[in-house]
Amino acid sequence: QVQLVESGGGLVQAGGSLRLSCAASGFTFSRYTMGWFRQAPGKEREFVAAISWGGRLTSFADSVKGRFTISRDNAKNTVYLQMNSLKPEDTAVYYCAARLGTVAQSGYDYWGQGTQVTVSS
Numbered sequence: 001q002v003q004l005v006e007s008g009g010g011l012v013q014a015g016g017s018l019r020l021s022c023a024a025s026g027f028t029f030s031r032y033t034m035g036w037f038r039q040a041p042g043k044e045r046e047f048v049a050a051i052s053w054g055g056r057l058t059s060f061a062d063s064v065k066g067r068f069t070i071s072r073d074n075a076k077n078t079v080y081l082q083m084n085s086l087k088p089e090d091t092a093v094y095y096c097a098a099r100l101g102t103v104a105q106s107g108y109d110y111w112g113q114g115t116q117v118t119v120s121s
Contacts, residue, residue: 002026002110004096009115012086016119020081022096022112033099034072034079035108038092038117047105048094049081059103064090086119093117 008020020036035050049070050059058070067086072079079096094117097108 004098004110004112006094006096006112006115009094009117011118011120014086014088014119014121016086017082017084018086018117020083020094020096020115020117022079022081024077024079024096024098027098027110029077029098030074031100032109033101033103034070035097035099035105036070036079036081037095037097038090039095039114040092045095050099050103050105051079052103057103059105083117086117088119088121091117091119 003025005023012018031053033050033052036048037045038048039045048061051070051072055072067084069082093114095114096112098110099108
């Protein structure tokens with residue numbers, strides 16, 4: 001019954017922006033850290049960003065600092081990833097995930113199925 005559903009991916013030109021959303025159900029959303037990960041073809045999955053259950057603590061990969069922001073709306077059981085100044089190297093499948101515990105880059109309990117982001121040059 002746990003479900004994480006990503007949306008908002010697509011094709012965008014370099015320098016453009018996209019906003020990803022992840023709708024959660026089947027667990028107590030407000031008690032979980034939420035994170036975003038991505039995986040490019042032929043590469044390992046990598047951490048992108050995370051936000052604490054109350055939204056006061058955030059963490060970002062060095063590769064996206066200053067360009068991406070993460071936020072959440074506990075009333076809507078939704079977490080967002082705002083991606084600005086996109087680069088071709090941001091092209092990947094983006095996954096949202098939930099973690100029962102503090103903000104971290106690993107140890108997530110639930111995963112979505114992903115949404116494709118393609119950045120053209």
